[in-house]
Amino acid sequence: xxxxxxxxxxxxxxxxxxxxxxxxxxxxxxxxxxxxxxxxxxxxxxxxxxxxxxxxxxxxxxxxxxxxxxxxxxxxxxxxxxxxxxxxxxxxxxxxxxxxxxxxxxxxxxxxxxxxxxxxxxxxxxxxxxxxxxxxxxxxxxxxxx
Numbered sequence: 048x049x050x051x052x053x054x055x056x057x058x059x060x061x062x063x064x065x066x067x068x069x070x071x072x073x074x075x076x077x078x079x080x081x082x083x084x085x086x087x088x089x090x091x092x093x094x095x096x097x098x099x100x101x102x103x104x105x106x107x108x109x110x111x112x113x114x115x116x117x118x119x120x121x122x123x124x125x126x127x128x129x130x131x132x133x134x135x136x137x138x139x140x141x142x143x144x145x146x147x148x149x150x151x152x153x154x155x156x157x158x159x160x161x162x163x164x165x166x167x168x169x170x171x172x173x174x175x176x177x178x179x180x181x182x183x184x185x186x187x188x189x190x191x192x193x
Contacts, residue, residue, distance in 0.1 A: 067164070076156040078149070083108060084116055085153050091126060091142045092150040098131065099138040125149060 048056070065071050075085045083106070090105050091097055103113055117140070120126040125146035131137040142150065165173050 068160075076153055076160065078153060078156070080149075080153070083112075084120075087113070087116055087120075088125070088142070088146065088150050088153060091140055092147065092154075096139050096141045099128070099140055102140060120146070 069075070070082050074080065075082050078085070080088070087102065087106060090102055099113075099117075103110060106113060117126060117128060121128060123145075124143055127141050127143060128138045129141075131139050165176070168176065
C-alpha cells in the first residue's frame with residue numbers, strides 16, 4: 048500500500064472513530080461542553096493546580112481560544128485563575144468544587160459510554176482492540192510523541 052493510500056485509510060478510520068465516540072457532537076456526553084472544553088476540565092482535574100502555560104501545552108490549542116474557554120469557565124464558577132505568587136504575570140488555574148463535580152459527571156459518562164461500547168464485544172475482541180490502541184500509541188510515540 049502506497050503512502051497516499053495509507054493516508055486515505057487513516058483519514059477514513061479517523062472519520063469513522065470520531066463518529067463511534069461522538070467526538071463531533073456539539074455537546075459532549077449530554078453536557079453543555081465541547082470535546083475541547085471537556086478535555087481542558089480533564090487536564091485541570093488531574094492536578095490540584097495547574098499553570099496556564101502547562102494547560103496550553105497539554106491541549107495544544109490556540110491561546111486565544113483557550114482564553115475564551117477559561118473566561119467562560121470562570122464566569123460559570125468552574126475554575127479560578129489567580130496570579131502566580133512568584134510571577135504575577137502568570138496564572139495558576141484550579142478547578143472549583145463545582146468544576147470537580149462537572150469533571151466527575153463527564154468522567155462517569157465517558158466511562159459508561161466506553162463500557163457500553165466494549166461490552167458489545169467478546170472478551171477476545173476487547174483485548175485485541177485495546178492492544179491495537181496501545182500499538183498505535185507506542186508507534187506514534189516512538190517517532191514523534193503525542
